[in-house]
Amino acid sequence: MSVVTEYIERLIPAEKAIFAHMRELVYEEVPEAEDSFSYGLPTYKYKGKFLIAFASNKNFMSIYPGGEPISVFKNELDGYKISKGTISFTPKNPLPDELMRNIILLSKDGIEVRLKK
Numbered sequence: 001m002s003v004v005t006e007y008i009e010r011l012i013p014a015e016k017a018i019f020a021h022m023r024e025l026v027y028e029e030v031p032e033a034e035d036s037f038s039y040g041l042p043t044y045k046y047k048g049k050f051l052i053a054f055a056s057n058k059n060f061m062s063i064y065p066g067g068e069p070i071s072v073f074k075n076e077l078d079g080y081k082i083s084k085g086t087i088s089f090t091p092k093n094p095l096p097d098e099l100m101r102n103i104i105l106l107s108k109d110g111i112e113v114r115l116k117k
Contacts, residue, residue: 003036003042004023004035004037004043005023007042008020011056014091015061018091025097025100025104030051030104030108032047033045033046033051038050038053039053041054041055042054049115050066052064052103052104060081060088060089061088061091062086062087062089063086063100065085065087065104065106065107066085067084069106069107070085072106073106076099079093080093
């Protein structure tokens, strides 16, 4: 069992379902993604580089896609708490699949561009 799967298994049912679904979206869009832990967060890496991380806290759930996706999709994030590199949400108001896919793909594309330099 991967470290990310172990983390997800310890969550309460609503959070477990959301993060398990997000894991599926990551692997659908980036089949080569690798599970890891980085800075104490369950993280997905692509080609050894940070793709996206997530965590569950007492009052909310968060993904950590970095600053670029938050900037690019700012208009679609209305209704969610955002900061420099974090998008926070609740089980009652999770991120839509299409938005999550777009965030994952933008992060993947950013890695591809940086690796070509």
